[in-house]
Amino acid sequence: MKRLLALTAAAFISLPLTPAPAIATGTDPAIQSHGTPGAPGAGDPYFPDQGNGGYDAGHYDLSLDYEPSSGRLSGVARISARATQELSRFNLDLVSTLSVRSVTVDGRTASYTQGGSELVVTPARALGAGRGFSVVIRYDGRPVHVVDPDGSVDGWIKTSDGVYNANEPQGAMTWFPGNHHMTDKATHRFTVTVPSTRVAVANGDLVAKVPKGGRTTYVWDSREPMASYLATVSIGKFELADSRIGGYRVTTAVDPKLAGDAAGFPDRHPPVLDYFSSIFGPYPFSSTGGIVDHAPEVGYALETQTRPIYPRVPSESLLAHELAHQWFGDSVTPTLWRDIWLNEGFATYAEWLWADKLGTRTVQAAFDQAYATAAEDEFWQTPTADPGGPENLFHDPVYDRGAMTLHVLRREVGDDAFFAILRAWAGEHKYGNADTAAFIALSERVSGRQLDALFDAWLFKPGKPSL
Numbered sequence: 001m002k003r004l005l006a007l008t009a010a011a012f013i014s015l016p017l018t019p020a021p022a023i024a025t026g027t028d029p030a031i032q033s034h035g036t037p038g039a040p041g042a043g044d045p046y047f048p049d050q051g052n053g054g055y056d057a058g059h060y061d062l063s064l065d066y067e068p069s070s071g072r073l074s075g076v077a078r079i080s081a082r083a084t085q086e087l088s089r090f091n092l093d094l095v096s097t098l099s100v101r102s103v104t105v106d107g108r109t110a111s112y113t114q115g116g117s118e119l120v121v122t123p124a125r126a127l128g129a130g131r132g133f134s135v136v137i138r139y140d141g142r143p144v145h146v147v148d149p150d151g152s153v154d155g156w157i158k159t160s161d162g163v164y165n166a167n168e169p170q171g172a173m174t175w176f177p178g179n180h181h182m183t184d185k186a187t188h189r190f191t192v193t194v195p196s197t198r199v200a201v202a203n204g205d206l207v208a209k210v211p212k213g214g215r216t217t218y219v220w221d222s223r224e225p226m227a228s229y230l231a232t233v234s235i236g237k238f239e240l241a242d243s244r245i246g247g248y249r250v251t252t253a254v255d256p257k258l259a260g261d262a263a264g265f266p267d268r269h270p271p272v273l274d275y276f277s278s279i280f281g282p283y284p285f286s287s288t289g290g291i292v293d294h295a296p297e298v299g300y301a302l303e304t305q306t307r308p309i310y311p312r313v314p315s316e317s318l319l320a321h322e323l324a325h326q327w328f329g330d331s332v333t334p335t336l337w338r339d340i341w342l343n344e345g346f347a348t349y350a351e352w353l354w355a356d357k358l359g360t361r362t363v364q365a366a367f368d369q370a371y372a373t374a375a376e377d378e379f380w381q382t383p384t385a386d387p388g389g390p391e392n393l394f395h396d397p398v399y400d401r402g403a404m405t406l407h408v409l410r411r412e413v414g415d416d417a418f419f420a421i422l423r424a425w426a427g428e429h430k431y432g433n434a435d436t437a438a439f440i441a442l443s444e445r446v447s448g449r450q451l452d453a454l455f456d457a458w459l460f461k462p463g464k465p466s467l
């Protein structure tokens with residue numbers, strides 16, 4: 001067990017969330033306490049301003065109207081939340097290039113300010129600790145994507161016919177206000193109006209499609225809790241297909257430029273999902289599918305919840321990767337960005353498993369190939385469980401050394417214990433968050449083994465571990 005890591009992570013999380021002592025109210029009942037401000041960030045060292053303290057979001061009801069020709073978005077965000085401290089004011093993450101026009105809290109006008117990526121809301125009255133409240137934010141403007149510390153684009157990414165909307169790690173603040181750290185999951189409903197020449201695709205189940213006066217409103221219901229970075233509202237001249245295939249509701253959107261290559265795309269999902277369900281446990285969401293856009297300038301896919309987004313027709317391994325993320329990343333989500341290998345190492349290992357199942361390459365051959373990287377190579381200098389900073393989030397060690405770590409664990413504890421560990425991880429943390437220390441503890445509990453040395457070498461120490 002890495003107790004030190006667990007403590008450090010807990011300290012980062014709890015520090016900014018600890019409210020300052022409330023103003024003394026004395027004994028006079030006429031003098032009311034006014035609470036204290038919610039923290040402006042969730043305390044993640046990679047993205048300190050991301051997320052907010054003092055409340056917990058439960059549901060986002062987003063009504064968005066988008067005009068691709070002008071790039072103008074007009075939105076109403078209705079957020080249900082619960083105060084986790086007595087709250088004098090609280091923050092939401094929203095870039096200031098979008099203009100907030102009004103804010104109400106429980107139906108009363110609230111005052112607000114915008115600066116950087118923070119919207120600060122002061123309700124007319126302090127919110128009591130534990131109290132449920134609702135916030136309504138009207139806003140508009142021309143959303144622009146952000147550039148991440150690793151140089152990739154993220155958020156509301158415009159394409160020739162609409163928007164490629166991928167939000168890992170910090171793009172959500174470019175198009176809707178919220179508590180955007182991944183530890184605050186919530187259900188979502190998206191009501192999106194676009195010109196009828198376009199389609200708007202989001203997470204969850206398509207519940208309505210209403211054409212009216214040259215525009216069409218699409219309503220998507222995302223009923224399982226979701227982290228903001230996994231939300232998507234993607235827009236384009238898509239071909240939309242929605243059908244039941246092999247027990248799954250498969251909803252796909254394909255850019256017509258790719259229609260030929262994407263023929264049969266919906267049917268490719270059930271076999272992969274059936275296989276992963278047989279080893280990881282039941283598929284955690286009410287629908288599946290994917291968004292296949294033509295976005296060569298973006299270059300990366302994302303495991304947007306229920307419905308991954310791809311910048312081209314995915315290969316079999318990319319499809320398996322994004323579908324495996326539905327268990328590892330989407331249903332079970334890390335607690336800090338530093339623990340990103342719990343997403344990428346697992347999804348990469350799932351690619352290896354799927355290729356083995358198809359007979360293309362054995363898992364052992366995949367491991368051997370990755371392990372063959374020379375000991376002097378830079379690759380081995382990054383420990384799996386701490387890539388060092390946000391600029392390295394999606395670097396090879398997170399993916400390949402992460403997957404190798406799982407294979408070494410499998411060889412150490414045997415297949416039965418290893419697959420029991422994966423199932424327990426997906427089952428015990430379903431719709432929640434968990435960190436590396438929790439994975440180590442679970443591996444030791446399920447296998448009944450002391451695994452310090454293995455995890456130390458593979459997760460925490462730089463250098464090529466010996467076998």
Ligand code: TRP
Nearest residue numbers: 152168169300301302303344394
């Ligand atoms: N999580 C994505 C995947 O592995 C990858 C990803 C998201 C990414 N954002 C990125 C890769 C930015 C490179 C740059 O499927």
Ligand code: ZN
Nearest residue numbers: 321343344347
């Ligand atoms: Zn991935």
